[in-house]
Amino acid sequence: MDIATQKPRWLLRLVLSAGVLAALYAANLGVQAGFIEYVQRIILIAGINVILAVGLNLINGTTGQFSIGHAGFMAVGAYAAAFTGVKLAPHVTALLGAGTLADGVTFNLALLVGALLAAGAGVLVGLPSLRLKGDYLAIVTLGFGEIIRILFNNAQFLGAATGYFGDSPAGLPTYTSFFWVFFWVIVIVVVVRNVTFSQTGRSLIAIREDEIAAEAMAIPTTRLKVLAFTLSAATAGIAGGLFAHMQSGIRPEDFKFDKSIDMIVMIIVGGLGSISGAALGGVFVAVTLELMRDLQQYRLVLYALLLIVIMLVRPEGLLGTREISLAALRRRFRQPERP
Amino acid sequence: MTLLALEHVDKVFGGLRALRGVSFEVAPKSIFGLIGPNGAGKTTLFNVVTGVYRPDGGHVRFDGAEIGGLPPARVAGLGVARTFQNIRVFRSMTVLENVMVAGHKLHRSGVLSAIVRNTAHANDEGALSVRARELLEILGLQGQAGDIAGSLPYGSQRRLEIARALMLAPKVLLLDEPAAGMNSTEARELERQIRFLRDELGVTVVLVEHNMSLVMSVCERIHVVDHGETIAEGTPAEIREHPRVLAAYLGEEPSAGRTEREA
Numbered sequence: 251m252d253i254a255t256q257k258p259r260w261l262l263r264l265v266l267s268a269g270v271l272a273a274l275y276a277a278n279l280g281v282q283a284g285f286i287e288y289v290q291r292i293i294l295i296a297g298i299n300v301i302l303a304v305g306l307n308l309i310n311g312t313t314g315q316f317s318i319g320h321a322g323f324m325a326v327g328a329y330a331a332a333f334t335g336v337k338l339a340p341h342v343t344a345l346l347g348a349g350t351l352a353d354g355v356t357f358n359l360a361l362l363v364g365a366l367l368a369a370g371a372g373v374l375v376g377l378p379s380l381r382l383k384g385d386y387l388a389i390v391t392l393g394f395g396e397i398i399r400i401l402f403n404n405a406q407f408l409g410a411a412t413g414y415f416g417d418s419p420a421g422l423p424t425y426t427s428f429f430w431v432f433f434w435v436i437v438i439v440v441v442v443r444n445v446t447f448s449q450t451g452r453s454l455i456a457i458r459e460d461e462i463a464a465e466a467m468a469i470p471t472t473r474l475k476v477l478a479f480t481l482s483a484a485t486a487g488i489a490g491g492l493f494a495h496m497q498s499g500i501r502p503e504d505f506k507f508d509k510s511i512d513m514i515v516m517i518i519v520g521g522l523g524s525i526s527g528a529a530l531g532g533v534f535v536a537v538t539l540e541l542m543r544d545l546q547q548y549r550l551v552l553y554a555l556l557l558i559v560i561m562l563v564r565p566e567g568l569l570g571t572r573e574i575s576l577a578a579l580r581r582r583f584r585q586p587e588r589p
Numbered sequence: 590m591t592l593l594a595l596e597h598v599d600k601v602f603g604g605l606r607a608l609r610g611v612s613f614e615v616a617p618k619s620i621f622g623l624i625g626p627n628g629a630g631k632t633t634l635f636n637v638v639t640g641v642y643r644p645d646g647g648h649v650r651f652d653g654a655e656i657g658g659l660p661p662a663r664v665a666g667l668g669v670a671r672t673f674q675n676i677r678v679f680r681s682m683t684v685l686e687n688v689m690v691a692g693h694k695l696h697r698s699g700v701l702s703a704i705v706r707n708t709a710h711a712n713d714e715g716a717l718s719v720r721a722r723e724l725l726e727i728l729g730l731q732g733q734a735g736d737i738a739g740s741l742p743y744g745s746q747r748r749l750e751i752a753r754a755l756m757l758a759p760k761v762l763l764l765d766e767p768a769a770g771m772n773s774t775e776a777r778e779l780e781r782q783i784r785f786l787r788d789e790l791g792v793t794v795v796l797v798e799h800n801m802s803l804v805m806s807v808c809e810r811i812h813v814v815d816h817g818e819t820i821a822e823g824t825p826a827e828i829r830e831h832p833r834v835l836a837a838y839l840g841e842e843p844s845a846g847r848t849e850r851e852a
Contacts (some may be wrong), residue, residue: 304842319836350766355649441704444706448700448704449689449713449717452682453690453691455681455686459679460680465660466661466662466670467670467754467756468663468757469691470662471662477700
């Protein structure tokens with residue numbers, strides 16, 4: 251369908267990307283001017299949640315594997331990005347001079363290192379464990395998440411249980427801004443969408459639907475599962491890096507088991523297998539948890555109740571497996587015209 | 590000249606000997622029937638050939654090479670495609686996607702191409718979709734391309750499985766009870782389609798089926814198993830009158846195997 255418009259496509263893309271970046275920059279200024287720091291922080295957390303949920307959905311929703319150790323990958327990304335950022339910053343500043351440019355370069359290099367190491371952890375866990383199914387895989391990934399946390403708890407050069415605050419007394423630099431969070435949200439959503447709606451994505455869904463039939467269709471199931479796991483881990487790594495640079499430091503208990511459960515909640519509330527659903531779930535969790543902060547100790551009780559109600563009323567999640575897309579919206583608006 | 594050969598294949602599940610020294614040879618571009626009463630081991634044979642089960646003895650040779658014990662995805666990649674007795678379409682995907690997903694051979698560009706959506710990706714998607722629509726047309730499903738596979742009636746789901754298997758460009762297609770759940774009109778249409786696969790696409794067909802009129806009219810050779818053992822092999826005319834086959838299907842009369850009754 252796109253074949254006819256191939257030639258000007260790169261130009262269109264360039265213009266589109268520039269437009270998106272400009273809009274992001276404007277929104278960044280708007281958010282910084284228009285909202286108090288508390289609200290800004292919620293917006294950033296919502297963005298990070300979207301990345302986590304969209305990434306995890308690739309494993310749990312699209313491929314139908316049950317992973318509950320995602321906080322582990324996030325931790326790897328967070329520590330790796332924080333450490334790299336701290337060690338890299340002096341060199342980059344020496345090269346480019348202090349300023350926004352140097353910060354941006356340092357930050358994104360650090361994020362990429364975090365993503366790479368998290369992806370490495372994804373391969374490491376994925377290769378042996380993706381031969382397991384269902385509950386067994388869940389147990390292995392849960393164990394992995396805990397092992398990672400305990401490793402960081404004991405890593406002296408990363409601050410052990412006190413947490414990692416970098417080398418300066420001010421703690422980690424707060425590079426994370428609206429611009430960078432949502433820049434990465436857009437990149438990751440586009441990448442995951444393009445993977446999902448491709449031969450690879452179809453194969454992943456086939457694995458979820460019927461693994462025996464998928465194998466009989468010569469689909470390399472183990473390789474694809476590891477691929478989904480790796481990609482998902484990389485996105486969690488980016489989210490971890492963004493999270494780490496939001497505050498002055500990171501501690502192992504930021505990545506406890508309940509963090510993984512939060513992510514599962516996001517994708518189940520949003521609708522397993524839907525990218526837009528996962529994004530919606532990410533925002534939902536960030537916002538409801540904050541709105542209920544005044545309830546203090548009853549917050550988690552009400553939160554659990556809310557989840558139970560959602561599961562009773564809409565067991566398939568807010569969106570089910572549907573996607574919000576321009577094409578779907580167009581279809582919806584055209585429908586009444588039909589007799 | 591054989592394309593697929595089984596030599597003394599054994600398969601044991603605990604104390605049950607599901608297959609006992611089954612041997613047969615399937616000639617290229619033939620339509621080969623595999624029949625037997627329920628529980629005779631037909632599906633087990635398919636599972637051994639396609640790598641779902643590892644044979645406990647004997648050999649499975651395809652195009653002269655041993656494939657017994659290879660993983661299913663390898664066997665399928667070599668050109669042995671199959672359908673399933675208990676339908677296994679990818680239920681939440683559309684009919685077209687179900688067929689496209691089996692077309693790796695037409696899809697050379699990888700996941701990176703998909704991420705950047707380059708020309709190679711667009712061309713591959715186009716080629717896949719064109720081929721998939723051709724196959725759907727052969728099976729008479731072109732009108733349902735956009736439907737969700739799980740919503741199709743059983744007969745159509747079985748034909749969808751055949752279209753999906755053909756997307757692998759197989760040399761051998763193993764059909765496990767393709768006519769189950771079809772009415773007689775659909776079954777006649779299926780018979781025409783099976784002939785088309787062999788005559789026009791050059792696919793060798795191995796057919797497990799309980800619909801005897803379909804088996805007898807479409808197959809050139811028929812192999813009969815019962816209790817995991819070969820009891821007969823021959824042309825449809827020979828099988829129709831084979832005393833052991835009649836006994837297996839109709840029960841043995843203590844006096845003699847002389848029966849004029851016919852199924």
